[in-house]
Amino acid sequence: MEVLTLRKVLIVVVILMAISFLAFIFSSLVGVADISLNEALDIILKKLTSSTTALSKPSDKEVILLEIRIPRIIFSFLVGASLSIAGVLFQVILKNPLAEPYILGVSGGSAVGAVAAIILGLSFGIYITAFSFVGAILSVIILLLISTAGGEMSASTLLLGGVIINAFFSAIVMFLVSTASRGEIQSAVFWLMGDLSQASYRNLKVIFPVIMLGTVISFSLSRKLNILALGDEQAIQLGLNAKLYNRIVLVLASLLTATVVSMSGLIGFIGLIIPHIVRLCLGADHRILIPSAFFTGGIYLLLSDTLARTLRAPSELPVGVITAIVGAPFFLYLLRKGRTEVL
Numbered sequence: 001m002e003v004l005t006l007r008k009v010l011i012v013v014v015i016l017m018a019i020s021f022l023a024f025i026f027s028s029l030v031g032v033a034d035i036s037l038n039e040a041l042d043i044i045l046k047k048l049t050s051s052t053t054a055l056s057k058p059s060d061k062e063v064i065l066l067e068i069r070i071p072r073i074i075f076s077f078l079v080g081a082s083l084s085i086a087g088v089l090f091q092v093i094l095k096n097p098l099a100e101p102y103i104l105g106v107s108g109g110s111a112v113g114a115v116a117a118i119i120l121g122l123s124f125g126i127y128i129t130a131f132s133f134v135g136a137i138l139s140v141i142i143l144l145l146i147s148t149a150g151g152e153m154s155a156s157t158l159l160l161g162g163v164i165i166n167a168f169f170s171a172i173v174m175f176l177v178s179t180a181s182r183g184e185i186q187s188a189v190f191w192l193m194g195d196l197s198q199a200s201y202r203n204l205k206v207i208f209p210v211i212m213l214g215t216v217i218s219f220s221l222s223r224k225l226n227i228l229a230l231g232d233e234q235a236i237q238l239g240l241n242a243k244l245y246n247r248i249v250l251v252l253a254s255l256l257t258a259t260v261v262s263m264s265g266l267i268g269f270i271g272l273i274i275p276h277i278v279r280l281c282l283g284a285d286h287r288i289l290i291p292s293a294f295f296t297g298g299i300y301l302l303l304s305d306t307l308a309r310t311l312r313a314p315s316e317l318p319v320g321v322i323t324a325i326v327g328a329p330f331f332l333y334l335l336r337k338g339r340t341e342v343l
Helices: 006-029 037-049 060-094 106-119 127-147 155-178 182-192 201-220 222-228 232-237 242-264 270-282 286-310 319-337
Strands: none
Touching (some): 006 060, 060 155, 060 201, 060 242, 060 270, 060 286, 106 155, 106 242, 127 155, 155 182, 201 222, 201 286, 222 242, 270 286, 270 319
16 A cells, blocks of 8 residues: 655645646636637736726726636635535545535535525525525534434434435425525525525635635544544544544534535535545545545536536526536446445
8 A cells, every 4th residue: 555645745736736727727718708818817917917096997808807707716616625625524424435515414404594595585695695504504503413412423323314404404495485486486496506606705705714724624634534434433442532523523524515505505416526536546545635625626616617607608507507417427326336335
């Protein structure tokens, strides 16, 4: 078995950073408005060198690139990275590589909050984000209460609790949608399928520190995650407080998921696909798995969103549709191959 070295981690990270940069450039140039690479560079240089007090009206291409595409590109990358890291963390505590963020009911709670905001006529500004985040955190609290009712938190209890919570919240969502008007139903359904069109610098100011801090904490726990992945009994024998760290990882993964889902809607399968692919390519050591999953997840959702907004231009598809089309067959493939044990 190859020993993981700092040099290998740095090489992989640098390569993924380079691919991320190329994906950023590609996505910024693709869209309804035709913007060449030279035009994009000129616009960015002009923005960086111009005076903040300049009164000249920006051109249409400047507005499209600086106010629409760039924040959406960064937003989609961060959402994909966050969901991918959350998938890695959930798979550790569930001891199941087929687990992903939505399996524990976080998405269900977030959906209830978002749909409730839409039904109440608050689907603007910060309201839908706040309602969705509260719903997601509520689902995490319920899950913690269910999974620790007997004093111990097991993977099977977490999984069963997630299924129950998802089923309950799905029923609430169906009830709320059934009482909504036609316009509210359309808004709710579009959000439930994943929507990155509302990306803005204001949203980035909220999610960027949360995602970066969560990623840094996750990476700092890499060695402990490697021990937890061996099983709770072995972790305890090696001197690790498995109960404590399982709870820490659960809360960390749930917060990462809730933060981005509250702004992006429900985007599934990223937490399943990306960690699994990275494990197959680079191994299961979390010291390389976490940074690799961060960049790979970001690249994947960035390119998926680029496809979603250009496939039927000038209209666009919800990005959740693209990730589901790719993710569902991938999930079935894993089950058919039987490469992992499903709880």
